[in-house]
Amino acid sequence: MTYDSDNIFAKILRGEIPCHRVYEDEQTLVFMDIMPRADGHMLVIPKTPCRNLLDADAAQLAAVMMTAQKVANVAMGVFAADGVTVQQFNEAAGGQEVFHLHFHILPRRTGDALRPPGIMADPDMLAEQAARLRAAVTAA
Ligand code: AMP
Numbered sequence: 001m002t003y004d005s006d007n008i009f010a011k012i013l014r015g016e017i018p019c020h021r022v023y024e025d026e027q028t029l030v031f032m033d034i035m036p037r038a039d040g041h042m043l044v045i046p047k048t049p050c051r052n053l054l055d056a057d058a059a060q061l062a063a064v065m066m067t068a069q070k071v072a073n074v075a076m077g078v079f080a081a082d083g084v085t086v087q088q089f090n091e092a093a094g095g096q097e098v099f100h101l102h103f104h105i106l107p108r109r110t111g112d113a114l115r116p117p118g119i120m121a122d123p124d125m126l127a128e129q130a131a132r133l134r135a136a137v138t139a140a
Contacts, residue, residue, distance in 0.1 A: 020127055086103055
Protein backbone atom coordinates (compact mmCIF):
# COMPACT_ATOMS: atom_id res chain seq x y z
CA MET A 1 0.00 0.00 0.00
CA THR A 2 1.41 3.39 -0.95
CA TYR A 3 0.68 6.81 0.50
CA ASP A 4 -1.80 8.88 -1.53
CA SER A 5 -0.90 12.56 -1.15
CA ASP A 6 -4.43 13.57 -2.21
CA ASN A 7 -5.99 12.28 1.03
CA ILE A 8 -7.97 14.86 3.00
CA PHE A 9 -5.49 15.16 5.89
CA ALA A 10 -2.62 15.80 3.44
CA LYS A 11 -4.76 18.61 2.01
CA ILE A 12 -5.30 20.00 5.52
CA LEU A 13 -1.52 19.88 6.13
CA ARG A 14 -0.91 21.78 2.88
CA GLY A 15 -3.54 24.36 3.85
CA GLU A 16 -5.73 23.47 0.88
CA ILE A 17 -8.77 22.83 3.06
CA PRO A 18 -9.56 24.33 6.48
CA CYS A 19 -9.63 22.68 9.88
CA HIS A 20 -10.25 23.73 13.47
CA ARG A 21 -6.67 23.68 14.72
CA VAL A 22 -5.97 22.86 18.37
CA TYR A 23 -2.19 22.40 18.55
CA GLU A 24 0.84 21.95 16.37
CA ASP A 25 4.56 21.48 16.73
CA GLU A 26 7.30 20.65 14.24
CA GLN A 27 6.19 17.06 13.80
CA THR A 28 2.46 16.90 14.61
CA LEU A 29 -0.89 18.65 14.11
CA VAL A 30 -4.08 18.33 16.17
CA PHE A 31 -7.50 19.43 14.91
CA MET A 32 -11.17 18.80 15.65
CA ASP A 33 -12.91 15.83 14.02
CA ILE A 34 -15.75 17.28 11.89
CA MET A 35 -18.01 14.35 12.79
CA PRO A 36 -17.30 14.15 16.53
CA ARG A 37 -18.40 11.10 18.46
CA ALA A 38 -17.89 12.97 21.75
CA ASP A 39 -17.48 16.61 22.75
CA GLY A 40 -13.83 17.49 22.20
CA HIS A 41 -13.15 14.68 19.69
CA MET A 42 -9.72 15.51 18.19
CA LEU A 43 -7.42 13.92 15.63
CA VAL A 44 -3.63 13.80 16.09
CA ILE A 45 -1.57 13.39 12.91
CA PRO A 46 2.10 13.45 11.92
CA LYS A 47 3.10 16.23 9.52
CA THR A 48 5.07 13.75 7.41
CA PRO A 49 3.39 11.14 5.19
CA CYS A 50 2.43 7.63 6.29
CA ARG A 51 -0.79 5.68 5.84
CA ASN A 52 -1.19 4.25 9.32
CA LEU A 53 0.43 2.26 12.13
CA LEU A 54 1.63 -0.37 9.65
CA ASP A 55 4.05 1.87 7.74
CA ALA A 56 4.79 4.65 10.27
CA ASP A 57 8.39 4.95 11.42
CA ALA A 58 9.50 5.16 15.04
CA ALA A 59 9.92 8.94 14.97
CA GLN A 60 6.43 9.51 13.60
CA LEU A 61 4.88 7.19 16.19
CA ALA A 62 6.83 8.72 19.07
CA ALA A 63 5.90 12.27 18.07
CA VAL A 64 2.22 11.46 17.58
CA MET A 65 1.95 9.59 20.88
CA MET A 66 3.61 12.40 22.84
CA THR A 67 1.19 14.90 21.31
CA ALA A 68 -1.74 12.56 21.95
CA GLN A 69 -0.81 12.39 25.63
CA LYS A 70 -0.50 16.17 25.84
CA VAL A 71 -3.90 16.94 24.29
CA ALA A 72 -5.61 14.07 26.11
CA ASN A 73 -4.55 15.56 29.45
CA VAL A 74 -5.69 19.01 28.33
CA ALA A 75 -9.06 17.64 27.16
CA MET A 76 -9.64 16.01 30.56
CA GLY A 77 -9.70 19.47 32.11
CA VAL A 78 -11.46 21.39 29.34
CA PHE A 79 -14.34 18.92 29.07
CA ALA A 80 -14.42 17.89 32.74
CA ALA A 81 -13.90 14.35 31.47
CA ASP A 82 -13.61 11.23 33.60
CA GLY A 83 -11.49 9.44 31.01
CA VAL A 84 -10.24 9.46 27.42
CA THR A 85 -10.70 6.88 24.66
CA VAL A 86 -7.94 6.65 22.03
CA GLN A 87 -8.88 4.98 18.73
CA GLN A 88 -6.76 4.21 15.67
CA PHE A 89 -7.76 2.21 12.55
CA ASN A 90 -5.56 0.53 9.91
CA GLU A 91 -6.60 -0.05 6.28
CA ALA A 92 -10.19 -0.31 5.12
CA ALA A 93 -10.68 -3.74 6.65
CA GLY A 94 -9.54 -2.29 9.96
CA GLY A 95 -12.06 0.56 9.77
CA GLN A 96 -9.77 3.25 8.34
CA GLU A 97 -11.38 5.83 6.03
CA VAL A 98 -8.68 8.49 5.70
CA PHE A 99 -5.29 7.07 4.77
CA HIS A 100 -2.95 9.37 6.69
CA LEU A 101 -2.02 8.10 10.17
CA HIS A 102 -4.30 9.56 12.83
CA PHE A 103 -5.24 8.89 16.43
CA HIS A 104 -8.72 9.78 17.68
CA ILE A 105 -8.79 11.43 21.13
CA LEU A 106 -12.23 11.14 22.70
CA PRO A 107 -12.88 12.74 26.10
CA ARG A 108 -15.42 10.61 28.00
CA ARG A 109 -17.82 11.22 30.86
CA THR A 110 -18.84 8.31 33.06
CA GLY A 111 -21.95 6.66 31.62
CA ASP A 112 -21.96 8.65 28.33
CA ALA A 113 -22.00 6.53 25.15
CA LEU A 114 -20.13 7.60 22.02
CA ARG A 115 -22.41 9.27 19.45
CA PRO A 116 -23.01 7.40 16.17
CA PRO A 117 -20.46 8.04 13.37
CA GLY A 118 -21.11 10.24 10.33
CA ILE A 119 -22.95 13.19 11.89
CA MET A 120 -21.45 16.57 10.93
CA ALA A 121 -21.01 19.01 13.81
CA ASP A 122 -21.99 22.68 13.86
CA PRO A 123 -18.79 24.52 12.73
CA ASP A 124 -19.34 27.27 15.33
CA MET A 125 -19.40 24.68 18.09
CA LEU A 126 -16.17 23.09 16.78
CA ALA A 127 -14.52 26.52 16.58
CA GLU A 128 -15.54 27.28 20.17
CA GLN A 129 -14.25 23.91 21.44
CA ALA A 130 -10.99 24.32 19.51
CA ALA A 131 -10.49 27.79 21.02
CA ARG A 132 -10.98 26.44 24.56
CA LEU A 133 -8.55 23.58 23.89
CA ARG A 134 -5.97 25.93 22.31
CA ALA A 135 -6.10 28.23 25.33
CA ALA A 136 -5.67 25.30 27.72
CA VAL A 137 -2.82 23.68 25.78
CA THR A 138 -0.98 27.01 25.67
CA ALA A 139 -1.41 27.40 29.42
CA ALA A 140 -0.35 23.79 30.18
P1 AMP B 1 -11.03 6.80 10.27
O1 AMP B 1 -10.11 6.82 9.07
O2 AMP B 1 -11.99 5.66 10.24
O3 AMP B 1 -10.28 6.90 11.56
O4 AMP B 1 -11.99 8.06 10.17
C1 AMP B 1 -11.58 9.30 9.69
C2 AMP B 1 -12.07 10.39 10.60
O5 AMP B 1 -11.77 11.62 9.98
C3 AMP B 1 -13.58 10.38 10.86
O6 AMP B 1 -13.80 10.42 12.27
C4 AMP B 1 -14.06 11.66 10.19
O7 AMP B 1 -15.12 12.27 10.88
C5 AMP B 1 -12.82 12.51 10.18
N1 AMP B 1 -12.76 13.50 9.10
C6 AMP B 1 -12.97 13.31 7.80
N2 AMP B 1 -12.77 14.44 7.10
C7 AMP B 1 -12.40 15.39 8.00
C8 AMP B 1 -12.06 16.77 7.92
N3 AMP B 1 -12.05 17.41 6.75
N4 AMP B 1 -11.73 17.41 9.05
C9 AMP B 1 -11.75 16.78 10.24
N5 AMP B 1 -12.06 15.47 10.40
C10 AMP B 1 -12.38 14.78 9.29
